[in-house]
Amino acid sequence: MRPSTRDVFIAPTDTTATTKTQAEVRDLIGKKGFVNEDDVHNFTYLKAVIKETFRLQAIAPLLVPRETFRKCSIGGYEVPTKTLVNVNAWAIGRDPEAWENPEEFYPERFIGSSIDFKGLNFRLIPFGAGIRVCPGMHMGVAAVELALTNLLYKFDWEMLPEMNKEGIDFDVVPGLTTHTKK
Numbered sequence: 001m002r003p004s005t006r007d008v009f010i011a012p013t014d015t016t017a018t019t020k021t022q023a024e025v026r027d028l029i030g031k032k033g034f035v036n037e038d039d040v041h042n043f044t045y046l047k048a049v050i051k052e053t054f055r056l057q058a059i060a061p062l063l064v065p066r067e068t069f070r071k072c073s074i075g076g077y078e079v080p081t082k083t084l085v086n087v088n089a090w091a092i093g094r095d096p097e098a099w100e101n102p103e104e105f106y107p108e109r110f111i112g113s114s115i116d117f118k119g120l121n122f123r124l125i126p127f128g129a130g131i132r133v134c135p136g137m138h139m140g141v142a143a144v145e146l147a148l149t150n151l152l153y154k155f156d157w158e159m160l161p162e163m164n165k166e167g168i169d170f171d172v173v174p175g176l177t178t179h180t181k182k
C-alpha cells in the first residue's frame with residue numbers, strides 16, 4: 001500500500017470501525033451498485049470515522065505558518081510583532097485536555113456531537129481555520145467520502161494474515177504534509 005493511501009485507511013486497522021462503516025454503507029445502498037454524492041449525507045458513522053481519522057492523522061500537522069502583525073498574548077505568552085507562529089493541529093487532536101482517551105481510535109465520540117472540522121471548533125482543525133482555511137475542504141472531503149464508501153461497498157477489507165495492527169508503523173517524517181517513514 002502506498003503511504004498516502006495508508007494515511008486515509010487508518011480505519012481498516014480498526015476492524016470494528018471497518019465492519020460498522022461497511023455495514024452502514026451496504027445497508028443504505030443495498031443493491032444499487034455504487035455510492036454517489038447524494039448518498040453520502042446519510043452515512044453518520046462513516047462521517048464520524050473520517051473525523052476521527054482527521055483528528056489522529058492531520059494531513060498538514062502544523063497547518064501553514066503564520067506571522068504576527070502586532071504583538072499579542074497567546075495562552076499567557078507574550079508574542080512580539082513579526083513572529084513566526086505554527087499551530088500544531090496534530091498535537092491539538094491528541095490533547096488530553098480536549099479529548100477523552102485521545103490516543104484511542106473511537107469514532108463514536110463524534111456521534112451526536114456538534115464538533116466539526118470546518119474551522120469553528122478549534123480542537124479539530126485538519127483544514128486550518130480563519131482567513132487561510134483550506135479552500136479545497138469540501139472537495140477534499142467529498143473525494144475521501146466517495147472513495148472510501150465505494151471501496152467499502154465493493155470490497156471486503158482485511159489485513160494480511162502475517163500483519164497485525166500493532167505491527168503497522170504510523171511514524172511520520174517531519175514536513176508540511178504527513179508521510180509515513182516507510
Ligand code: HEM
Nearest residue numbers: 059060063064126127128129132133134135136139140141
Ligand atoms: C483532505 C484533503 C485536504 C486537507 C486535509 C487539506 C488541508 C489543508 C490545510 C491544513 C491547509 C492550511 C490551512 C491553514 O493554515 O489554516 C490547507 C490550505 C490550502 N488548501 Fe487544502 N486540504 C485538502 C484538500 C485540498 C484541495 C482538494 C485543494 C484544492 C482543490 C486544496 C487547496 C488548498 C489551498 C489553495 C490552500 C492554501 C490556502 C491559503 O493559504 O490561503 N486543499 N489545506
